[in-house]
Each structure stands twice: as C-alpha cells, then as structure tokens.
Amino acid sequence: GEDVEQSLFLSVREGDSSVINCTYTDSSSTYLYWYKQEPGAGLQLLTYIFSNMDMKQDQRLTVLLNKKDKHLSLRIADTQTGDSAIYFCAARNQGGKLIFGQGTELSVKP
Amino acid sequence: EAEVAQSPRYKITEKSQAVAFWCDPISGHATLYWYRQILGQGPELLVQFQDESVVDDSQLPKDRFSAERLKGVDSTLKIQPAELGDSAMYLCASSPQDRDYEQYFGPGTRLTVT
Numbered sequence: 073g074e075d076v077e078q079s080l081f082l083s084v085r086e087g088d089s090s091v092i093n094c095t096y097t098d099s100s101s102t103y104l105y106w107y108k109q110e111p112g113a114g115l116q117l118l119t120y121i122f123s124n125m126d127m128k129q130d131q132r133l134t135v136l137l138n139k140k141d142k143h144l145s146l147r148i149a150d151t152q153t154g155d156s157a158i159y160f161c162a163a164r165n166q167g168g169k170l171i172f173g174q175g176t177e178l179s180v181k182p
Numbered sequence: 183e184a185e186v187a188q189s190p191r192y193k194i195t196e197k198s199q200a201v202a203f204w205c206d207p208i209s210g211h212a213t214l215y216w217y218r219q220i221l222g223q224g225p226e227l228l229v230q231f232q233d234e235s236v237v238d239d240s241q242l243p244k245d246r247f248s249a250e251r252l253k254g255v256d257s258t259l260k261i262q263p264a265e266l267g268d269s270a271m272y273l274c275a276s277s278p279q280d281r282d283y284e285q286y287f288g289p290g291t292r293l294t295v296t
Contacts, residue, residue, distance in 0.1 A: 076224070103283045114186075114273055114287040115225065160224050164283060169238065172224030 074098045076173035078161050083179045090148040092176045094161030097142065101163040104137060105170065106146045109158045118146075118159075148178075156180045184208040186288030188274050194294045200262035203291045206255070207276030213237075215285065216249055216259050219271040231257060264295045 075097045084090045096104070102123050107115040121128045121135045121144075128135045134147040148155055158175040165171060187206040195201045207214050212233055217225035228247065230238040233254040242249065246265070251257040261268055271292050275285045 107287075112292070114188075114289045115275075117284065117286060120283070162224070167238075168282065169227055169230075170225075170285060172226070174222070174224050 074163070074165055074171045076161055076163055076171050078159075078173035078176045080174070081177050081179070083181065084151050086151060086153055086180055086182050088151055090146075090151045090155070090178055090180075092146045092148075092159050092161075092178065094144040094146075094173055094176075095142055096144065096161070096163040096171070098163055098165055098171070099139075099142060100166050102166065103164040104135075104144045105160075105162040105164070106133075106135065106144075107160040107162065107172075109160060109175070111157075115160060151178075151180050153180045153182060186274055186276055186286055188272075188288040188291055190291055191289060192292045192294075194296065195264050197266055197295050198263040200260065201264050201293065202258055202260045203272050203274075203293075205257045205259070205274030205288060207257075207274070208278070208286060210278065211276035211286075212254070212279045213277040213282055214251055214257050215275040215277075216257070217273040217275065217287075219273055219290070221270070225273055228259070261293075264293075266295050269293055269295045 105120040106118045132149045136145045160175045161173040162170045214231045216228045219225040229249045231251045249259045271290045273290045274288045
C-alpha cells in the first residue's frame with residue numbers, strides 16, 4: 073500500500089543546518105510536500121516539488137528528491153529556534169490524495 | 183493573506199453526544215478536505231469535496247460521521263454519537279481550482295471526548 077516514513081526526532085544547534093528525511097513507497101507519486109506544524113496549530117505548507125524535478129530551493133529551504141530511491145529530504149539552512157516544530161512529509165498519489173508521514177519533531181537548541 | 187477558517191478551535195464533549203465542526207475555505211477554492219489527525223500521527227483524509235459533491239469519502243466512518251457542503255462554499259462535519267476514540271484534531275483544507283495540488287490547512291478543531 074501507500075506509505076510515507078520519517079524519523080521521529082531531530083535535534084540541532086541554532087545556526088546549524090537541519091536535514092529531515094522521508095521515504096515513500098508509491099513510485100507514481102506526482103508531488104511531494106513538506107508541511108510545518110507548530111503546537112496546537114494547523115499545517116503550514118512550506119514547499120513542494122514536482123516528481124520530475126530533483127531539487128528545489130526557496131530561501132533557507134532546499135528540497136532534494138531522489139525518485140529512484142523514493143527519498144525526499146528537506147534542508148533548513150541557518151536553523152533558528154523559531155524553526156522548532158513538527159515537519160510532515162506527504163506524497164500525492166495519482167488520485168490526488170495526500171499520504172502523510174508521521175512527522176519529524178525538530179528541536180533547535182540555542 | 184486569505185486563510186481557511188475553522189470553528190470551534192476546541193471542543194470537549196461526552197461520549198454518545200453529537201458534535202459538529204465548521205469550515206470556511208479560502209474564497210474561490212473549489213476543493214475542500216476534512217482530515218483527522220490523531221496525536222503523534224500525520225493527518226488522514228476523511229472526505230474530499232469538489233464544489234458541493236463528494237469526491238472521496240472512502241475513509242469516513244459513515245455509521246457515525248457525516249459531512250456536507252450544501253452550497254459548495256463552507257462545510258460541516260458531524261459526529262453522532264461521539265466515541266472516546268474520536269478524540270483528535272480535525273483539520274480542514276482547501277485547494278484552488280487552477281493549482282489543485284496545493285492544499286492549505288486551517289488551524290483545526292481539537293476534540294476531546296470524555
């Protein structure tokens with residue numbers, strides 16, 4: 073079936089780069105997404121990449137997609153304490169449905 | 183900046199009671215989604231509307247959950263009767279017609295069933 077997997081926790085120091093990884097099983101996924109969720113809040117769309125691209129950069133965010141290995145990563149440069157949150161990876165299937173991972177909790181220490 | 187609106191933000195109800203959640207999508211967004219997010223997990227789609235029509239409700243527990251979007255704008259999700267296992271965050275999202283691959287989420291309704 074369709075599945076998206078992420079590691080549960082990541083801890084970094086302020087100013088360092090963070091890399092959050094995700095794997096997915098559906099090779100026909102059309103779009104891959106990164107969402108951010110702060111405590112008690114909804115999901116904020118950070119960025120997304122179309123499946124025929126291998127990289128997308130948006131200010132401090134870099135998304136890398138390895139379609140062969142079905143691996144997606146999100147790099148946050150110069151990580152700040154305000155980046156502390158849960159980050160969700162999602163894959164859009166051919167039917168348009170988003171399949172979410174369980175989320176990676178990013179903790180940024182000053 | 184336009185946002186998806188949801189109310190209430192928090193709801194506490196006793197099991198076997200009825201509960202309803204409301205969502206107003208971003209103006210002009212034709213597609214509306216309801217998701218359930220259990221603590222510690224990612225959101226799971228319950229129902230998807232295109233205008234006033236249901237596109238996908240395969241994961242909606244229809245014995246107790248219902249959803250409607252009568253005029254193709256705002257939507258209501260109802261649970262009757264609520265069960266302890268329904269405690270979760272209920273999220274609404276919407277997509278624009280010309281970029282239906284983008285989904286924008288509201289702040290959610292946190293439901294606690296006691």
